[in-house]
Amino acid sequence: xxxxxxxxxxxxxxxxxxxxxxxxxxxxxxxxxxxxxxxxxxxxxxxxxxxxxxxxxxxxxxxxxxxxxxxxxxxxxxxxxxxxxxxxxxxxxxxxxxxxxxxxxxxxxxxxxxxxxxxxxxxxxxxxxxxxxxxxxxxxxxxxxxxxxxxxxxxxxxxxxxxxxxxxxxxxxx
Numbered sequence: 001x002x003x004x005x006x007x008x009x010x011x012x013x014x015x016x017x018x019x020x021x022x023x024x025x026x027x028x029x030x031x032x033x034x035x036x037x038x039x040x041x042x043x044x045x046x047x048x049x050x051x052x053x054x055x056x057x058x059x060x061x062x063x064x065x066x067x068x069x070x071x072x073x074x075x076x077x078x079x080x081x082x083x084x085x086x087x088x089x090x091x092x093x094x095x096x097x098x099x100x101x102x103x104x105x106x107x108x109x110x111x112x113x114x115x116x117x118x119x120x121x122x123x124x125x126x127x128x129x130x131x132x133x134x135x136x137x138x139x140x141x142x143x144x145x146x147x148x149x150x151x152x153x154x155x156x157x158x159x160x161x162x163x164x165x166x167x168x169x170x171x172x173x174x
Contacts, residue, residue, distance in 0.1 A: 001076055002027045005136040007034035007084070007102025008056070008122035009041075015123045015152075016040055019135050020049055022154050028137060030075075034102035034120070035059060035084030038067070056084040057103065072096060076140045077164065086117070097167050098138065098145070107134040109147045109160045114167050116160075118147050126152065 004023030009016040020031055031049050033041030035056025044051045054071055055062035062069060062084070070083045070093050081093035086101040093099070098116045105128055107121030121134030134157060139146040144164045149157040 001140040003030040003032060003138050004028035005032045005100055005120040006123055007120050008036045008105055008124050010036055010124040012124055013040055013043060019123055020044055032082055034082060034100060054082050054084055078140050078145055105129045105131050107149045116162055
């Protein structure tokens with residue numbers, strides 16, 4: 001199972017659609033949009049993509065409370081929690097094995113205390129805040145999962161594998 005992750009499109013819908021099409025072509029069944037702007041993710045839905053989304057800090061939906069700031073999903077055996085801002089991932093969300101966030105415009109994948117953190121970077125424009133635009137894909141397999149950061153042209157920027165067994169923790173509750 002593959003899902004795509006994007007963040008911080010900030011109204012650059014042409015770039016967002018280009019990346020969404022590339023994600024689907026590469027086998028992603030779901031696209032997760034991590035905000036800024038929430039309306040961008042809604043447009044992906046209207047275009048026929050299966051999209052899960054959370055609002056970003058600059059979205060009226062974030063400030064109004066009309067939509068949840070976080071979401072939690074399960075892809076096969078993998079629990080995933082999502083928010084635009086990393087500070088919104090606390091409490092029950094922190095028990096997920098994979099935490100997705102945006103906001104910083106800096107792509108990264110790291111493991112800390114048995115939890116993997118993934119920020120796909122941004123799609124605001126080809127270069128912003130000293131960072132090249134990027135997105136991510138997550139490949140869920142029987143024995144683990146891979147987090148892949150991609151350049152705009154789809155090339156792999158970096159890839160990390162995580163073992164299901166290594167990440168299992170006794171204190172993780174569903």
